Amino acid sequence: MTLQAWETTTCSATETRELGRIFGRLAEAGLVVLLSGQLGAGKTCFAQGVGDGLGVAPSSPVTSPSYTLLNIHQGRFPLYHFDLYRLAQVDDLADLGYDEYAEGEGLTLVEWADRMSGSLISSLEVAIESLGGDRRRLHFTARDDRGGELLGQLVRKWTAVDISS
Ligand SMILES: Nc1ncnc2c1ncn2[C@@H]1O[C@H](COP(=O)(O)OP(=O)(O)OP(=O)(O)O)[C@@H](O)[C@H]1O
Numbered sequence: 001m002t003l004q005a006w007e008t009t010t011c012s013a014t015e016t017r018e019l020g021r022i023f024g025r026l027a028e029a030g031l032v033v034l035l036s037g038q039l040g041a042g043k044t045c046f047a048q049g050v051g052d053g054l055g056v057a058p059s060s061p062v063t064s065p066s067y068t069l070l071n072i073h074q075g076r077f078p079l080y081h082f083d084l085y086r087l088a089q090v091d092d093l094a095d096l097g098y099d100e101y102a103e104g105e106g107l108t109l110v111e112w113a114d115r116m117s118g119s120l121i122s123s124l125e126v127a128i129e130s131l132g133g134d135r136r137r138l139h140f141t142a143r144d145d146r147g148g149e150l151l152g153q154l155v156r157k158w159t160a161v162d163i164s165s
């Protein structure tokens with residue numbers, strides 16, 4: 001089953017991380033996923049779960065890179081964690097070799113992808129919206145067949161998870 005779009009609400013950071021973890025377990029090398037949402041929406045929180053699901057060691061924690069645009073973590077395959085919040089100009093991303101990472105054999109996760117005004121190619125977009133308090137609405141949109149396939153798998157797994165247990 002492929003799915004074009006899906007939304008869900010999480011009620012805690014733990015829940016968002018768990019959704020990310022399931023995503024990370026399902027993810028395949030070569031995917032590009034764009035994360036958007038305001039400061040503190042939960043992009044890094046989701047990315048931490050993805051790292052966990054990819055098998056990234058706790059000694060290499062996924063954090064919000066303060067002054068770096070890219071952190072690389074090794075899991076089942078590499079996690080290229082970009083944060084474009086401090087991206088000054090488009091050229092800086094090219095200088096970093098973004099295209100090689102995005103076309104490489106890792107999972108590319110990009111926070112603040114919207115800083116690039118929609119010009120990044122991806123398989124999947126995840127927009128996180130705060131609903132107040134600890135509630136977050138996560139909007140998933142598939143941008144290609146691989147993204148749609150993964151989204152279908154994620155929804156199947158997520159709806160099978162009893163988060164209260
Ligand atoms: N349902 C939820 N999902 C995710 N985070 C939540 C949730 N409820 C509360 N939080 C809290 O919101 C904050 C999310 O921070 P996080 O660093 O993940 O945001 P971000 O989108 O990466 O922000 P930034 O743009 O600064 O990088 C954390 O302090 C987390 O504990």
Ligand SMILES: [Mg+2]
Nearest residue numbers: 043044064111
């Ligand atoms: Mg962040």
